[in-house]
Amino acid sequence: MRHVYIFIFTLVTYPFIGQADMADNPNQIEIYNSSTGKVESVDRVIESEAEWRKILTPEQYHIMREKGTERAFGKSCAIPRSGKGIYQCVGCGIDLFAYGTKFESGTGWPSFFEPVSELNVKLKEDRSFFMHRTEVLCARCGAHLGHVFDDGPLPTGKRYCINTVALKLKEVEK
Numbered sequence: 039m040r041h042v043y044i045f046i047f048t049l050v051t052y053p054f055i056g057q058a059d060m061a062d063n064p065n066q067i068e069i070y071n072s073s074t075g076k077v078e079s080v081d082r083v084i085e086s087e088a089e090w091r092k093i094l095t096p097e098q099y100h101i102m103r104e105k106g107t108e109r110a111f112g113k114s115c116a117i118p119r120s121g122k123g124i125y126q127c128v129g130c131g132i133d134l135f136a137y138g139t140k141f142e143s144g145t146g147w148p149s150f151f152e153p154v155s156e157l158n159v160k161l162k163e164d165r166s167f168f169m170h171r172t173e174v175l176c177a178r179c180g181a182h183l184g185h186v187f188d189d190g191p192l193p194t195g196k197r198y199c200i201n202t203v204a205l206k207l208k209e210v211e212k
Contacts, residue, residue: 065082066081068080069133069158070154094128102204112146118210119209124137125148125200129179131206134153134159136150137207141190143199147184147200147202149190160174187199
């Protein structure tokens with residue numbers, strides 16, 4: 039009879055064995071890698087403020103870690119020579135926006151109608167400066183990227199208004 043109980047216990051618990059390893063690891067997140075076209079688990083990038091000051095320029099640090107904003111029309115967003123490219127986070131290198139989703143909004147900041155994946159950005163309510171906005175953060179390193187608004191073009195109607203200094207361009211061959 040004891041063998042029957044062990045057998046039943048094994049049948050019931052077998053699907054869950056090993057899932058503790060697959061449980062959410064607070065130090066890992068899933069992101070979309072546009073080079074492979076796959077969702078991958080990657081380590082979060084967690085640095086001390088002193089380390090971020092070494093990694094980022096003073097302007098990048100102010101914008102990405104202190105939630106600052108660069109001056110409108112102050113910088114130009116890199117344009118890929120090939121006509122194809124991916125804008126990545128300066129802080130951790132994950133893919134954020136495809137060049138093909140970039141549009142001219144007239145606001146003075148790079149604007150995109152969608153990220154490469156909703157996995158790669160996090161949205162957070164922002165009520166600073168007596169306004170109600172939605173902040174866009176890098177999902178991997180938590181960097182402040184900009185804000186998203188509901189006044190963009192089709193197909194999404196969204197305008198991801200992103201600080202230029204938070205982005206680096208990765209050229210993609212045709």
